[in-house]
Amino acid sequence: MSDDFRLTPAAAEAIRATQYFTLASSTVYLYDLFLTLGLEVDLLWSSKWTLMKVLYLIQRYLPLIDMVIVMMIWQFGEITDLRTCSKLLVGSSWSYLVGLTLSEVILTRRTLAVWGNTMKIRIGLFLFALVCMVPLYLLLAEYHLTEAFTYHSIPVPGFYCFLTGQSGMSYLLGVWVLLGVYDTGLLVLIAVPAFRAYRSSELDVRRSTLFKVVHRDGVLYYLYTAALSALNVIVILNVQGTYAPLLIASLERVVYSILTSHVVLHIREQAYRTEIVTINLPNSIDMDAELEFRRSGV
16 A cells, blocks of 8 residues: 555546546447347357357457456445455456457457468468467566556545556557557458459459458458557557556457457358358358358348
């Protein structure tokens, strides 16, 4: 406990901005969760249990813990001791990274499927993921070893847990850089076959729901995630203060979960809604060796 901590106006403004972003991100997440719950129950919950289904459910509902519950308590709850303050943030950050990793696994399998699931692309994506994702855990571990926490016992409405010091900033910067590099790589990998398909397909195929689900949405989703990682890097480099790395981190957390969930649900929805058309997407995100899509009669 530290009573000599001085809450400057700039620090108070940064903490408040972080709280607003967290609250807004949690609201977006809950809204999307309720919006797609019926579709999820119909298309996923009743299906057979597979590894990919388990990964989907974990990455889909994990933000309910590390964002909506833990971060709300950490930022808005009346925490009474330093140990609780530290445990909440550390636990939430590890849950955050695990959730992002599971989302990336699902998105990577989708990219693998589009490329035909060949051994060459398997090995290439595995090595790429190894280089980019493993260091994330090492960087986060170093961050928690170097970053300092303090508890301010003087009652200030809305302010109870404080991060102090700048020692861990470079580690979080490395996390966002690696995430941006990985998502940019996947963006390129999904954009190449999408461009080829667009150039070689007939106009009606380009306008089909199938093309939009498999190619166009894939490019847009990777573009969003890569852009958010780049935005986090820009914020850390240009915004002063301990809370810069956390300012829009909550937004990226929920966007990863939402977009990944929509990838799965949109493909399954397309398979159920329209006339059956079989395309070869081995080991695709739909968890089958072959996806059945239905062409809309509308």
